[in-house]
Amino acid sequence: MDKTADNSPFYLKFGVSLLAIGLLAAGVVLGRDIIIPILFAILLATLLLPIVKFLKSKGLHKVLSILIPVVLTFVTFVAILYFLSTQIMHFLDDAPALKERFVTLGHSFQKWVNEHMNIAVSKQNEYIEDTVAGIKEKSPQVVGKTLGSLTGSLAYVVLLPIYTFLILYYRETIKYFIVGVFKNGTEEEVRDVLLQSSTIAQKYVTGLMIETTIVFTLNTIGFLILGIKYVVFLALLAALLNLIPYVGMLVANIFCMVITLVSSEEPKLVLWVGVVLAVVQIIDNNFTMPWIVGNKVRINALVTIVGVLVGGALCGIPGMFLAIPGLAVLKVIFDKVPQLRPWGVLLGDQLPGESDENNTDEKSTTKRPLRIRRQKAKSPTFE
Structure with a gap:
């Protein structure tokens, strides 16, 4: 069977790969409300797993050791x-005053366009009326999408804690199934991939989570120094x-600068808001993210950008958020399967010959426990 696969022509293997990717993408699009x-x-259950293990080691019942962290997590989420x-x-509450200020700025901008670009105010008003008419025609679709997103959000609130609890409760069964599927001598590699x-x-x-807290704190400090309005709201929104990745901070910059322009009497504060957010972004990209998140997600920038865009095209904002951990897990799988290692190299930020201290430590830690795992192979419990 392996010989047939190895002797298959390249175009056949490439075509099968493209077909599999296409079917997978179609399945994700059609079933994204469930997937x-x-x-x-799964991501949240993985995060809560150490807490569940700790509570269970203290003699707490299995159900309570799962229920307590899940409930506390979602209470915190609701509080936020x-x-x-x-x-x-x-x-x-300040919307009427902001609207009046926005209209005043709009008239000033129209006069500036008329003076510098020779476009009459009446012509500009025609463009605005045409745009508003187009928005009104599409408003039923926008309302339908908004209601659909609200319904989806309610489904997340209801289903997410249930799914998380059940995944934690049946984690040993799930792992036993995944390991049991690979009964061809690769059980140890499967355990290593799961770990x-x-x-x-x-x-x-x-x-x-730590990075968001730091970004929120830095944004708040910067906005308080500037003395703008809605400090906590804008700082929290920019942090969220x-x-x-990549797109969120751009949207946050535009939104915060527009709100500052409308709510402030000093136009120069708009530029300072952009400066504060840019400085926070530089600190986040060069210090916070590398030090806190570390080198575990070793995906190169090109693949990250493409993955985020593909995730957004397939599943919207949730897909953009899940793209990076999804790519990191795929890289772990690709590195463990010999036939897929070139894909792992493509996703990574280093060539196979390159190494650093972190890689050396990881390789030594992954090679050491193999004998221990072989001794425990008969009882596939969730590590």
């Missing part, structure tokens, strides 16, 4: 949503949007 909550639940909603309501994938997911999500 995405499960993937988030409540805090954000109160900030949004405070922002909406490394779990480590990567835990480190990535924990790092993101920063979770979306």
Whole structure:
């Protein structure tokens, strides 16, 4: 069977690979309402697993050791949503004044365009009216998509804790199934992949939480120094949007600068808001992300950008968020399968001949436990 695969022509193997990728992408698009909550639940279950093990080691019942961290996590999540909603309501209270200020700025901008670009104000108003008419025609579709996203958000709130609890409760059964599927001498490699994938997911999500807290703190300090309005709201929104790789911070910059322009009497504060967010982004990219998240997610920048765009095209914002840990897990799998190692090299940020201290430590730690794992191969428990 292996000989047939090895002797197959390249175009046949390449065509089969493209067909498999196409079918997988189609399956993700069609089933994303089911797949995405499960993937988030797996990520959250991996994050909560050390806490569950700790509580269980203290003699707590299995159900309680799972239920307590899951409930506390979602109570914290609801508290953050409540805090954000109160900030949004405070922002909406000033909406009439902001609208009046926006209209004034709009008239000033129209006069500037008329003076420097020779486009009459009446002609500009025609463009604006045509744009508004086009928006009104598409408003039913926008409302339908908004209601659909709200329904999807409610489904996340209801299903995510249930999925997380069940995945943690049946984790040994799930691992036994995954290891049992590979009864061809690769059980140890499967265990190693599961262990490394779990480590990567835990480190990535924990790092993101710490990183978001640091970015929120830095944004708040910078905005307080500037003395702009809606400090907490804008700082928190920019920190949350920063979770979306590459695209999120751009949206946060534009939004914060526009709100500052509308709500402030000093136009120069708009530039200073952009400077604060740029400085925070530089600190985040060069210090916070490498030190806190570390080198576990060793994916090169090109693949990361393409993966984020593909994830966004397939599943929207959730797909963009899941793209990086998904690519990291795929790299672990590709590195363990000889036929797929070129794909692992393509995803990584180093060639096979290159090495550093972290790689040396990882290789030594992965080679050492093999004898121990072989002794425990008869009882595939969730490590």
